[in-house]
Amino acid sequence: MSDNDKTPEDTISDYESRLNDVLAEVEDPAVTDERASLELAGLEINRRDLMRTGVVAGAGAATGFAGSSLMTQSGHATSDDHFVEPGETDTYYGFWSGGHSGEVRVLGMPSMREIRRIPVFQRDGAVGYGHDEKTKQVLEEGGDMSSRHGLEWGDCHHPILSESGGDYDGKYLWINDKGGGRMARINLKYFETDAITDIPNMQACHGCSVQSPDTKYVYGVGEFREPVPNDGRNVDNPDKYWSTFTALNPESMDVEWQVRVSGNLDNADSGKNGRWAFATGYNKEAAFKVEGMTRDDRDYVKAFDVDAIESAIDSGNYRKVNGVKVLDGRKGSRLNSSGDPIVHYIPTPKSPHGCDVTPSGKYVTASGKLSPTVTIIDIEKIPKVDDPEDAIVGQPKVGQGPLHTTWDGRGHGYTTLFIDSKVTKWDIEEAVNAKKGSTKPVKGKVTVHYSPGHLQAAEAETTNPSGDWLVSLNKLSKDRFLPVGPIHPDNDQLIDISEDGTDKQGGMDLIADHPVHPEPHDCVIAHRDKINPKTTWEKSDYADEKPYVTPKDSEVNRTGDRSVHVKMSATRNQYGLRDFTVKEGDEVTITVTNIETTRDIIHGLAIPKHGINLAVAPQDTREVTFTADQPGVYWLYCTYFCSALHLEMRSRMIVEPRK
């Protein structure tokens, strides 16, 4: 039966039988088969309900599978470790992707409190993002669509921090847009999105990483294979479809080069010495439907040899496509000038998903997704071996549905098990020394609630992870929180990994549940000493770029028959102009400077009935241009509660009728 002849029912049946094959290999079939088969049948179960009804009670007792109320506590961690006392600050910054909310979130850890939201691909009146001209321009630069909504939604997955010397340097954070093939940058001096690049030849930018130890490139991988040119012609020819690995310049945000690969790309990470970047992938079958995409038992980890790529670019072995230098890195089809491959394809079971380099930089791992294993690849071996599979040096069997792996700096990997709803802890070197498929390197498992995707430990992307806290980003929360309607929150769970216990949980302790607005995908956690934002703007940061309006400078200037420029200061508790007059149909530009110098004394400028709100922090200037198309009186007002007379902080805009 060909791909195209299958009915949806055939696909479900295929999926079931394939996944059941995998499940047959599992150690605890009593529990996991029960759950997996129910899940396959669309009867996703609630573990605690099962415990209560006794369906898996015996199995639970036998295997250490337990609802939270029965959780074994190692005894070394309590809620107090998680609680940050009033007036004290958190130890870590956590940067969370906001998924299809199109934003990045900043959490304090270990308290898990959300301190800021940073809008990226979606307007947010709370901070005036997409309202004032500066941030509107950032959003618009990143849009390639005439449709207005094309500019105003994105799907953020993998936040990555800039590095210097292999450590977070607190300069930038990048975030992908899977919904639009874009990459955005947040300036960590001001915690504001300052650039968005629409990447050519890429429909869905998914995995991201930065070159390490020093960020000369930002890497984004194109997940969906897109026809090039994407003109709606010849759409059933697989050769017309491209997936590209892209390197951007971290400062200019321009695309430096792209590498076209075989199959789809998925997640990404970088080596520690600047030479290597990696991406997992699926659909080496180059199919258009899921049945074809998952047909084979192996797919590839792709190892990008950046030295070889740069050399090929220097040699001019690229083709310019839609303005970008593209190298052909398809399997077997492109060598650089010295004859070395620019991309190595390492076959890995089964649809390798998570791609994570160990802190030492010695190994890159691929979590098996449809295989219960993590594949460990020795990076130095990659260019040396004849058979790419010989670079695989370990393959521990960790559990069902392994998706992503993180590190504690003490030689352990922690892998999420989507199907088992667990985080499993395993020993890296033991796994390298053990037989492939061995479960012995596994040191313990902790149950999470439910179905984890990414996980991240503190400082885990550096060469020196902290080894104290880990967060499991769980896709389902079900009954963990007060019910809030059919759209449930996700559940981020905080796990203490500071001790290596000999209990079934390997010392891991589940500390706290935290509900989250859909759908955080991944996070990165940096020590507070490495992030040093400004707490007010400084005039020197932008003196050449934008004006500074004092009370004395506040005025209305007619700049044309149909245009007016209004300039005003803002300070407690008034604007530089208490009223001003424009004419119906005028294009009105308002420039407003917050002349306060004190931290946190922010002023807003809302224009009622015009859907505009500016957020102007101390010493900042913002500008907005709009058409005053309805005659009338509009009370511009301050939206940041600034003083006892905040309510009276207003300016009256009078729009006179034209005739």
Next chain:
Amino acid sequence: MSDNDKTPEDTISDYESRLNDVLAEVEDPAVTDERASLELAGLEINRRDLMRTGVVAGAGAATGFAGSSLMTQSGHATSDDHFVEPGETDTYYGFWSGGHSGEVRVLGMPSMREIRRIPVFQRDGAVGYGHDEKTKQVLEEGGDMSSRHGLEWGDCHHPILSESGGDYDGKYLWINDKGGGRMARINLKYFETDAITDIPNMQACHGCSVQSPDTKYVYGVGEFREPVPNDGRNVDNPDKYWSTFTALNPESMDVEWQVRVSGNLDNADSGKNGRWAFATGYNKEAAFKVEGMTRDDRDYVKAFDVDAIESAIDSGNYRKVNGVKVLDGRKGSRLNSSGDPIVHYIPTPKSPHGCDVTPSGKYVTASGKLSPTVTIIDIEKIPKVDDPEDAIVGQPKVGQGPLHTTWDGRGHGYTTLFIDSKVTKWDIEEAVNAKKGSTKPVKGKVTVHYSPGHLQAAEAETTNPSGDWLVSLNKLSKDRFLPVGPIHPDNDQLIDISEDGTDKQGGMDLIADHPVHPEPHDCVIAHRDKINPKTTWEKSDYADEKPYVTPKDSEVNRTGDRSVHVKMSATRNQYGLRDFTVKEGDEVTITVTNIETTRDIIHGLAIPKHGINLAVAPQDTREVTFTADQPGVYWLYCTYFCSALHLEMRSRMIVEPRK
């Protein structure tokens, strides 16, 4: 000197001298004058810094004024009371307004974890709000602007819950839009915004309340005086400016009637027997600038006699203005048929802000803002006294900058002090029996960080507040959290009020700080037993309104030369159509049903490069219409991580070129 001749500098000077007059009355000038005068001078201070530098160390020791590290703990509350163990749920739902984020937030209490965001006046791709046709329509119904951005921003201040029998009934929550003069409703069965009304004759809808004990009306007050008609003519005639008190029908969301008042309106609350509604106000001077607005020492609490209003409406004593029945309730100018006023004006010092009815329904209180007092009005006396001031039965002096008051059900009021950065606790009946201006009814003060606006205790809007938890919504956070750039979060602080201590804090204990995205304004807290949302959609809820697409129903129908209707199901891990073809320029409608029945198995439908994301919960159907204006292949994909093969859950939309 007239209002119009003053320079900004004059205004600052006036403001300082007026506020200093008030401050001269205060008990602890050593501390509060220091702080207030620094604040006036634009030098808002950090209390802990002052403590450290010794500026107020002595004063602090003398007055109980202390930074958090020196906080006196009553000893009965710890962080454990606040912490909700993994797997346990919170006791209360907290519904927070999101200020100029245009949303409502649902928190669990006492954990203070945000469980859901409910977008109201702003699109949110996370839950597809403003993306699918149904929610787009809700947003558009509430817009009166041709400008697209007029639809997509709002400023939410006061969330209010529907009541039956004087208790929260869990049916609806309403929220105002100050930025657009609108009122929105959230259906608490599905936690989704289901209606927005653009209120005529109102520029800024600010205070809100519901009729109690049974919600026959929803009240919204128009803060900014707006010319009627708002045509840009004759704008300096104060008589042309209206501020209106509006009653909406809770089911139809139509405006039932409006009452025009003197001065601006501010905050609102309702009596407990259905007859009375109240609003504070400012600017009885009918001025256009702050100097005029704050000239007089008294402004009014307005008491709306709903019985008298209904009788006047029945008698036809209204004027229809922009489609709405409007009664003239200006001071002294309108009587109902029996000669009774429909609005009573009770002069109150100085710019009365918070408006709060005691749980018993006996008193309405007005927090003085520029007066250090709370004014207590005996509601039954209002229609009986000749001199409205005789209805004032108490006026305790509570501290500097009193803004809002809430209740514990044990006879205490708790008032935020914006200038003092404290919450003060006072005894209601003691205040009624004491001399006006007495400080004796004050039972204690707790320092908050910093500058609190609203506060709310659990169940405080009912006749039976719980008396355990209180939240102070502080406008500034400054140094309380890791720095996150010039835009600081607000700080919601959780206070244990379960015991009446004799310490300086009156038994209040500050338990936890919680940072919040700008700018929550107010909240309402209901016991979990009173809110009963559905956790999946039910077909019966919408069978007549929208289709239900099964895998077999999935199909593409050309409905016209330029229009196509695509119908498909969604289930783990596929859509009903694996690909479909439309033509360039087609108006494409996609209808998608999530046929899962299991709670929390949500599917998304993202359309890359088109800025569209639908969120489809189990048994729900959503629809979107857009123009396929660019030929090409677009991989529609699932945005809610649903299964191990979530990544492969896609449908290929082929847009064929027209020629």
